[in-house]
Amino acid sequence: MALRLGDIAPDFTADTTQGPVSFHSWKGDSWAILFSHPKDFTPVCTTELGTVARLKPEWDARNVKPIGLSVDPIDSHVAWEGDIAETQGNAVNFPVIADPDRTVADLYDMIHPNASDTFTVRSVFIIDPSNKVRLILTYPASTGRNFDELLRVIDSLQLTDGYKVATPANWTDGGDVIVAPALSDEEADALFPKGYTKLKPYLRVTPQPNR
Ligand code: BEZ
Numbered sequence: 255m256a257l258r259l260g261d262i263a264p265d266f267t268a269d270t271t272q273g274p275v276s277f278h279s280w281k282g283d284s285w286a287i288l289f290s291h292p293k294d295f296t297p298v299c300t301t302e303l304g305t306v307a308r309l310k311p312e313w314d315a316r317n318v319k320p321i322g323l324s325v326d327p328i329d330s331h332v333a334w335e336g337d338i339a340e341t342q343g344n345a346v347n348f349p350v351i352a353d354p355d356r357t358v359a360d361l362y363d364m365i366h367p368n369a370s371d372t373f374t375v376r377s378v379f380i381i382d383p384s385n386k387v388r389l390i391l392t393y394p395a396s397t398g399r400n401f402d403e404l405l406r407v408i409d410s411l412q413l414t415d416g417y418k419v420a421t422p423a424n425w426t427d428g429g430d431v432i433v434a435p436a437l438s439d440e441e442a443d444a445l446f447p448k449g450y451t452k453l454k455p456y457l458r459v460t461p462q463p464n465r
Contacts, residue, residue: 256363257390263288263381264361270321270349271331277321278385280349285318285412286381287404290364290374294326294334298398302376303335303350304342305401316408317383323351323358324374369395380408382415417463418445428465433458 257263265278291299306320313320324331331350339345351358359365364374376393388411393399410421418434425431433442433450442450442458450460
């Protein structure tokens with residue numbers, strides 16, 4: 255059965271460009287972003303891996319470890335990484351899984367046969383420190399991912415794990431947030447000393463509590 259939000263991310267061992275990885279122990283108590291791409295030496299994927307490498311300070315600031323994957327073998331990944339460094343200006347600085355026998359792709363349902371029966375699609379999984387799957391996204395092969403959006407989701411997850419809030423449409427770090435609907439007004443009064451604006455009984459807006 256396909257993975258769902260809240261499931262424990264399946265553990266696996268795999269060869270990567272940084273040596274063998276046992277996923278849960280490699281991840282430790284960090285967050286992880288596990289993302290697959292269809293094929294090495296393809297243009298969109300080249301820009302994606304270069305972008306993830308460039309964003310290293312952002313992943314580090316959020317305690318997130320990126321890890322890529324395709325069904326290509328290690329020697330292909332390694333040769334391609336030279337092109338990524340050359341064309342994108344950033345050397346790949348995270349492990350890329352070689353999954354030629356599709357072990358990991360099958361565990362994470364990354365092959366969608368009606369899109370391609372051989373290549374992994376552009377899957378993204380955000381996995382939290384307790385190994386729970388917190389986001390699942392699937393992009394078409396022709397659309398490069400927006401990794402700024404994935405950082406934004408991680409910001410939201412990390413904020414909402416710590417405070418009884420939710421984040422509104424297009425929220426970015428520092429913006430106003432929504433008081434958790436489960437809280438009574440009395441509870442909200444106690445938890446949000448900066449106050450909140452009650453637009454509707456179910457829609458109460460407050461400044462981001464950790465700012
Ligand atoms: C790409 O990464 O450019 C790509 C990969 C598979 C199909 C189409 C484009």
